[in-house]
Amino acid sequence: MLKILYFAGLREALDRSSEQLAMPSGIGNLGQLHAHLVARGGVWEALGKTKNLRAAVNQEMAAMDAPLKDGDEVAFFPPVTGG
Amino acid sequence: MLKILYFAGLREALDRSSEQLAMPSGIGNLGQLHAHLVARGGVWEALGKTKNLRAAVNQEMAAMDAPLKDGDEVAFFPPVTGG
Amino acid sequence: MKVSVQSGDFDLGAECAAIGRGRTDIGALASFVGLVRDASDGAGISRMTLEHYPGMTEKSLAEIVEQARGRWDVLDATVIHRIGELKPGDNIVLVVVASAHRGDAFAACEFIMDFLKTRAPFWKKEETSEGGRWVDARESDDVAAEKWKD
């Protein structure tokens, strides 16, 4: 299983803050997971359209070529704006 | 008259914090006053030996070519070390 | 080193006092407090909500502090970031860095803020007269973080 989290404007656009997803076959990195999720269509297109989308794997900032394995915690979010 | 002030290590070396001096003839700028004071000899040689000597005229930092006129307040001191 | 993500307010004076208590080797305390402004991009702001990524936030702040310690002579540091609902004039973030010398204290404090702004998972939503809006990341923040690249 993967735990996937969504934050801020993306969380609102997708109308969910998290989901559990059985590790899809053929998904080896973050970019592939991202494409898999966007391919659901409908609201999920927001995930493909988010400007400068950021992601984290196991609570560390990660690039789209970051490898994924079963049990990982993945997060997608817009650029951060704290401080 | 000129009012002349001395600060910090220079004040201690000269054993005085201020003096009143009738404007000496032929003194038109700070460098000339400095040379006039050093020429007194004795402890006044300290004024000539102070490393990176700084000065102010009427409470503004001034270079040795700064013009002097009767009534000015002049100060000599080592580089500042506050903060 | 202290890192905290909290809904409650903080006290700059108390945090600095805590850092300095019982020691006399600190020559410089540089600090920064970020506050909620009443206006942004021309719109009046009545309220702000700060969302974060629980678990990742404190870890990312601690990592940023560690990076600063690796680059400068840092004797101690405190980073506090508030979450939840805030209003104009409220404190958002505090960074205090103690060092023997001011150059290290200033640089480490500004570095922590610049990295926090681009790396720590916080998001601001402003309530304006035209409704709520998520704050856009500013390009100037990326430029500020870039300036620390070796």
Added chain:
Amino acid sequence: MKVSVQSGDFDLGAECAAIGRGRTDIGALASFVGLVRDASDGAGISRMTLEHYPGMTEKSLAEIVEQARGRWDVLDATVIHRIGELKPGDNIVLVVVASAHRGDAFAACEFIMDFLKTRAPFWKKEETSEGGRWVDARESDDVAAEKWKD
């Protein structure tokens, strides 16, 4: 704008609160506190005396603040410098700068400190186990002030 040369202590939290009171346009408060360290160039320090040039000190601090206001977006600023006898751990100097944005606040605060260090007429005398000695000006302070040249 507030400038003070005083023998008594100051309170960072109170000075920041005074700057922020009744206004909600401040987004950034950068501050600096300089303290007496217990050692300098290897010698232990038991006490320090700060001499100054009465009349010129406050004027020179006010001029430095004015220069900072001319270069950055400064909403308010406070500079306090202590004089007289101090001991390790005591506060020496405080600079607080309020701005809408953090870049301006950090730059103006560090600029004021760098210029104060090289332009304001204060002199430190340290009491060590080997007796009193006037602190030598540091070349690094001149370098720090030079970096603000246009």
